[in-house]
């Protein structure tokens with residue numbers, strides 16, 4: 348069936364359809380205790396614009412393209428109705444590990460954050476050990492260093508953590524060159540290297556695949572310009588992928604789940620269980636895991652929850668002004684390329700390297 352493609356909504360429409368919400372987290376993650384997001388009521392359903400606070404307007408353009416894509420364009424054909432997901436373990440102390448992991452019922456895979464600023468390798472070892480004990484010998488453990496190690500540190504850390512049986516290590520080093528180097532160094536250990544920031548925070552999301560610097564890619568719907576654009580990257584990269592969240596509300600998680608549902612070969616559990624880290628949401632049916640998977644559905648907004656979680660007037664103004672600036676950039680990039688911006692433009696992207704990527 349032919350799908351109609353709607354034109355870009357106007358800024359006035361977007362602002363009228365928007366609510367700015369502020370959701371507390373139950374566990375601090377990537378330095379934040381509160382997640383702010385703009386919820387937009389699009390003709391296809393609710394969608395979300397939520398680039399992290401510190402991201403530049405230029406980087407936020409792809410996030411807006413992603414939000415509009417999910418709210419205004421029909422999704423491609425879905426190949427499955429549930430997505431197996433991993434538990435995401437923030438860089439908590441070992442004594443907090445089991446309480447956090449209890450929030451992810453049935454998940455057979457845990458992604459453990461490592462190399463967090465201000466922590467030591469011993470802290471990482473203790474956290475990964477506690478995660479392995481929680482899971483038992485048969486579950487999978489993957490690590491995410493957010494580019495926090497240099498190549499020698501990464502090699503040392505991977506050797507120290509290998510005894511916990513690692514599925515893969517995500518973004519051990521920040522640059523594509525260093526990813527290539529660490530991948531060569533640990534290849535003999537059979538531990539794959541995944542690229543995340545080297546896909547979503549660079550000029551060319553395919554560069555890391557082309558250069559053979561990663562075994563698999565982490566794909567995030569909103570930062571990569573939405574489902575259609577991300578699917579195009581997946582097709583062209585020719586590598587296995589993990590669809591992961593951007594710590595979104597259940598609305599943004601639904602965007603990720605729909606993307607994952609469109610990908611023919613989904614070999615890995617997806618990082619889409621992070622609604623479990625939120626202490627509040629905007630729907631009465633939050634996309635938290637049940638038996639280790641989430642449903643591919645568009646949760647209905649619960650307008651009373653939205654009202655309860657509205658951001659302060661000051662934050663509301665801040666987000667609406669941001670939306671206005673980013674929209675202007677999106678329109679100019681659409682005019683110059685003839686299509687919605689798929690990936691953010693270049694030089695103003697924040698450098699990656701562990702703090703808050």
Ligand SMILES: O=C(O)CCC(=O)C1=CC=C[C@@H](O)[C@@H]1C(=O)O
Pocket residue numbers: 377433434435458491493543591592593594617618619620621703704
């Ligand atoms: O992949 C997951 O398990 C959950 C998502 C996740 O880890 C992230 C979400 C948002 C921002 C990032 O710092 C972080 C990541 O680096 O993958």
Ligand SMILES: [Mg+2]
Pocket residue numbers: 491493517518543544565
């Ligand atoms: Mg990551």
